């Protein structure tokens with residue numbers, strides 16, 4: 084299989100899942116998760132029509148995407164991995180959306196970096212939807228308070244919510260819970276669903292599905 088045929092197959096599956104859910108196809112975007120992949124693989128996806136990419140490390144993303152963005156100015160890049168506060172400035176310079184905002188200190192640093200760079204990016208709040216102690220993300224019951232802090236106190240533009248349900252569990256109840264939170268707080272974007280469960284996520288209201296393996300193949304470097 085090639086990246087371009089995988090991409091076509093995925094887009095067809097997304098379209099079918101949308102039809103089954105009674106949602107317009109353009110309500111769901113495929114994000115190509117290109118962590119650990121080389122620039123050549125990313126380029127192959129771009130040439131096949133892909134424009135939205137997700138990376139989980141700032142420096143890796145910068146090295147890979149800075150040259151590609153010169154060549155393809157309409158790329159959109161999201162950060163989907165944990166962000167250390169000391170990399171907030173780099174992140175604000177590089178990404179269009181930071182999907183992993185999950186603590187007040189990071190909100191502070193992102194706000195400061197935006198003022199400094201005169202950039203205005205969108206953030207999604209990462210929710211620890213399974214309330215797992217070892218995992219990143221704000222707990223569901225803290226979301227309202229944290230959202231208030233980000234919007235009122237730090238004037239961040241919060242566009243949506245992101246989650247990673249617990250491994251080896253049925254993801255559907257978690258997807259539905261994230262949707263409920265998004266509706267309650269009037270947030271339009273829901274980043275949820277990966278290679279193994281994106282069709283279920285679409286049925287539950289995902290607006291972005293984050294797909295790595297099913298597009299590029301198995302990762303040789305194992306990493307969350």
Ligand SMILES: *Cc1c(COP(=O)(O)O)cnc(C)c1O
Nearest residue numbers: 116163277278293294295296307
């Ligand atoms: C790696 C990763 C993905 C993609 O996972 P696949 O199973 O390869 O599709 C999605 N979201 C996040 C946050 C990731 O780190």
